[in-house]
Amino acid sequence: MIKISKIIGFFLICAGILIPLSQFTYYELKNTAEVKLTTAQINHNDYYAILEIAKINLKKELYPLGSANNHVEKNILVHEKSIFPGNKRSHLILAAHSGYGANAYFKDLYQLELYDQIKLYYASALWLYEIIEIEYQAKTGLLYLKNDNENMLTLITCTQNDSTKQTIYYAALKDHKKL
Numbered sequence: 001m002i003k004i005s006k007i008i009g010f011f012l013i014c015a016g017i018l019i020p021l022s023q024f025t026y027y028e029l030k031n032t033a034e035v036k037l038t039t040a041q042i043n044h045n046d047y048y049a050i051l052e053i054a055k056i057n058l059k060k061e062l063y064p065l066g067s068a069n070n071h072v073e074k075n076i077l078v079h080e081k082s083i084f085p086g087n088k089r090s091h092l093i094l095a096a097h098s099g100y101g102a103n104a105y106f107k108d109l110y111q112l113e114l115y116d117q118i119k120l121y122y123a124s125a126l127w128l129y130e131i132i133e134i135e136y137q138a139k140t141g142l143l144y145l146k147n148d149n150e151n152m153l154t155l156i157t158c159t160q161n162d163s164t165k166q167t168i169y170y171a172a173l174k175d176h177k178k179l
Contacts (some may be wrong), residue, residue: 001152007062007143009149011034012054014073025111041167046068047061047062047063047069048062048064048122049061049062049120049121049123050062050120050121050122051094051119051120052117052118052119052120052121053077053109053112053116053117053118054117054119055111055112055116055117056108056109056111056112057169058106060076060105061075061077062075062076062078062122063075064077064095065078065080065082067074071102072095072096072097072103073108074103075096075103075105076094076095076096076105076106077094077095078092078093078094078155079093079094079095081093081110082094084123085120085122085123085125085127085151085173085176086122086123086125089147089150089151090151090152090173091145091151091152091153091154092120092152092153092154093145093154094153094154094155094156094158095136095155095156095157096155096156096157097157097158098110098157098158099158100159102112102116106155106157108165109155109157109167109169110159110167112131112134112169113131114131114132114133114134115130115131115132116130116131116145117129117130117131118130118131118153118155118171120153124179125176125178125179126176126177126179127153127173127176128173128174128175128176129152129153129171129172129173129174130171130172130174131168131169131170132149132170132171132172133146133168133169134169134170135167135168135170136159136165136166136167136168137165137166137168138164138165138166139158139163139164139165139166143156143166143168145168145171148170149170149172149173150173151172151173152170152171152172152173153170153171153173154168154169154170154171155168155169155171156168156169160176
């Protein structure tokens with residue numbers, strides 16, 4: 001009797017862990033013509049990827065690690081510890097200013113919620129991510145980033161109306177499509 005209750009308990013614990021993980025929204029990759037146009041745009045310029053977050057009308061190019069344009073004072077910063085999509089356990093880490101000014105590319109990130117969609121055009125493919133967690137950390141000069149998923153994208157910016165914190169948006173890869 002005790003053995004059966006242990007087995008049942010084990011299965012209930014497993015179900016409790018797996019059910020929340022399966023609750024992601026399904027996204028269908030559409031607008032093939034727009035994707036091809038974006039890829040052509042990348043191929044003819046000095047940047048190599050484009051980040052798109054439709055909910056906040058953000059579509060911005062990303063520059064290579066060695067580029068003078070890969071700087072938070074000029075653009076969205078691609079962090080040097082990033083592992084790009086297409087690699088095992090990829091984790092693309094992006095940071096940008098929020099607030100005011102011409103380079104405040106992440107000024108509207110505060111509007112994002114769980115399950116919102118992020119697109120990345122990179123390496124002749126469209127990578128589709130979904131926000132799975134939003135976290136706040138004290139602004140100390142040191143961040144502790146999670147790497148819980150196989151393939152992640154992390155967005156980092158200052159917290160709206162709180163100069164002592166930074167907001168971190170974690171997104172998991174949901175789909176990708178070769179262009």
